[in-house]
Amino acid sequence: MNVTLRARLTLLYGALFLVAGLVLIGVSYLLFNQELSRLFDDKYGPKQVFKLHTQGNVLTLGQAQQLMEDQQRLLEEQQLDLRAAAATSLLAQGAVAVVVVGGAAIGLGWIISGRVLAPLHKVTATARRIAAAPMAERGLHERIALAGRRDEVKELADTFDTMVERLDHSFDGQRRFVANASHELRTPLTLNRALVELAMHRRTASPDVKELGESLLEINARHERLISGLLLLARAEHEIADRSPVDLADVVSHVVSQVAPEAEAEKVTVREEAFPAPTTGDAMLLERLVLNLVENGIRHNLGDGTGWVRVTCGTAGGQVMVTVANTGPAIPPYDVPELFKPFRRLNADRLVTGRSAGLGLSIVRSVAQAHGGDVVARPRDDGGLEVTAYLPHATPWTRSDP
Numbered sequence: 001m002n003v004t005l006r007a008r009l010t011l012l013y014g015a016l017f018l019v020a021g022l023v024l025i026g027v028s029y030l031l032f033n034q035e036l037s038r039l040f041d042d043k044y045g046p047k048q049v050f051k052l053h054t055q056g057n058v059l060t061l062g063q064a065q066q067l068m069e070d071q072q073r074l075l076e077e078q079q080l081d082l083r084a085a086a087a088t089s090l091l092a093q094g095a096v097a098v099v100v101v102g103g104a105a106i107g108l109g110w111i112i113s114g115r116v117l118a119p120l121h122k123v124t125a126t127a128r129r130i131a132a133a134p135m136a137e138r139g140l141h142e143r144i145a146l147a148g149r150r151d152e153v154k155e156l157a158d159t160f161d162t163m164v165e166r167l168d169h170s171f172d173g174q175r176r177f178v179a180n181a182s183h184e185l186r187t188p189l190t191l192n193r194a195l196v197e198l199a200m201h202r203r204t205a206s207p208d209v210k211e212l213g214e215s216l217l218e219i220n221a222r223h224e225r226l227i228s229g230l231l232l233l234a235r236a237e238h239e240i241a242d243r244s245p246v247d248l249a250d251v252v253s254h255v256v257s258q259v260a261p262e263a264e265a266e267k268v269t270v271r272e273e274a275f276p277a278p279t280t281g282d283a284m285l286l287e288r289l290v291l292n293l294v295e296n297g298i299r300h301n302l303g304d305g306t307g308w309v310r311v312t313c314g315t316a317g318g319q320v321m322v323t324v325a326n327t328g329p330a331i332p333p334y335d336v337p338e339l340f341k342p343f344r345r346l347n348a349d350r351l352v353t354g355r356s357a358g359l360g361l362s363i364v365r366s367v368a369q370a371h372g373g374d375v376v377a378r379p380r381d382d383g384g385l386e387v388t389a390y391l392p393h394a395t396p397w398t399r400s401d402p
Contacts, residue, residue, distance in 0.1 A: 005120075009113040014106035021098035029090045033083060119146055119153040123160060130164065140168035185227050193220050245394060246286050248277035248313045248322050255290045256311060259298060267305040268298050268326075275314035277322065279391045281371040286391075289367040290322055292360040293387055297326035301384070319373070319390045328384035336377050336385075340365050364389065 126144045143164065146157035199205060200213035252274045263270045279286075294311055301307035306327070313322040331339075342362045364387070365375045373391035380386055 006110070006113045006117050009117075010106055010110045013109035013113070014102055017105045018098060018102045021102060022095065025090055025094040025098065028094075029087065032086055032090065119148070119157065122146060123153075123157050127160070140164055140171060183231070186224075189220055189224050189227065193217065193224075196220065242282075243280040244283060246279055246281055246283050248279060248286065248290070248320055248391070249274040251283075251287050251290050252311055252313050252322060255287065255294055258291070259294050262295070263298050263309070266298055266301065267303070267307065268301050269308040270294070270298070271308060271310045273310070273312040275312075277313045277315055277320035278394045279320045279371070280394045281391070285367045285370070289364050289389060290324075292364050293322070293324040293389070296360045296387075297324050297328075297385070301326050301328045315393060318393055320393050321388050321390050323386065323388040325380065325386040326384045327380075327382065330383045331379040331385055333379055336379060339377065339385075340375070361387070 123144055123146070126142050130140065130142050143161050144157040145161065146154050148154060196213045196216045200210050200217075205213075252272060256270055256272045259270065290311075294309060297309040297311075301309065309324065309326040311322070311324050313320070315321070340361045342359050361375075361377075368375045368389045368391065371391050373389060375387060375389045377385055377387040
């Protein structure tokens with residue numbers, strides 16, 4: 001059983017109040033009992049002289065002693081009755097009063113502890129929003145900005161804000177570095193491709209030079225794809241602010257026709273089941289999402305001519321989705337998350353080639369999360385993979401809408 005800090009503080013305050021109240025009652029009773037005994041001893045003790053009024057009759061010594069003993073016994077009984085009444089008043093009724101007031105103190109402690117811990121709840125809520133962001137760096141713009149007097153809780157909130165701000169700057173700097181480096185690397189790669197093509201197409205070029213040029217062009221193409229993938233990944237990691245209507249059915253149809261030559265070369269059959277799936281976002285990024293899924297399904301498939309890729313899109317549960325399933329080698333379920341990490345490979349069959357930069361599924365997840373969606377993958381029982389991208393559903397529009 002998990003007990004909250006507020007509940008523990010309330011119980012602690014209430015317990016301390018009850019213990020202090022009971023100790024106070026006990027001390028008061030002991031002091032009262034001691035004072036009562038002293039008063040009786042001073043006023044009716046054995047040293048006191050009793051005046052006996054017998055209406056003129058003369059008492060013998062024995063009668064006088066008997067009368068004094070009776071009065072002494074009466075006084076002792078009165079003292080015991082008084083002490084019993086005091087015990088009832090101080091102990092019993094006082095304990096009830098302490099319990100009642102203690103209950104009120106517990107309720108008041110619950111309210112006060114709630115007000116004291118309210119800033120901590122704000123810190124926790126902000127931390128949860130940051131942790132719940134689709135990607136960690138997406139929620140780093142959140143700040144607690146706790147107002148009020150400077151105390152321990154405010155110092156904690158300010159320290160948390162400082163840490164999040166530094167992390168935000170760090171992620172921004174990393175994204176800018178990747179984008180700038182990719183832009184800077186494009187120029188020399190373009191120049192290299194032009195020089196290699198120029199050398200290959202010279203009339204004096206020997207067959208060895210042409211063969212070497214083809215190898216260099218293939219390596220150069222791989223590097224260009226890698227840089228383009230890094231640029232696209234850096235762009236996709238920013239939340240999409242400028243959105244436009246996009247129907248994934250149109251995107252799927254366009255992508256299937258675009259990959260038809262590659263699918264034919266790989267002897268893979270592509271099946272399309274496109275139903276209306278209206279959403280909003282960046283059309284180019286959404287096209288890249290579907291294209292990467294379909295290309296991944298074609299390139300990591302069976303090579304015996306029996307392989308297939310099934311592409312479907314539609315709406316489900318208030319969301320639009322596009323699912324790409326394919327045949328292929330068996331993938332252990334615990335290895336599926338590794339596929340979405342940049343440059344991660346499961347085995348030698350999934351190596352970076354001239355056609356692949358190793359960022360396909362990483363880009364898919366980044367694009368989906370930038371649009372407020374997500375990607376789920378699971379291995380098929382017969383081999384291959386089934387990947388589904390979920391995106392927010394948008395109100396359908398007509399073809400005449402801008």
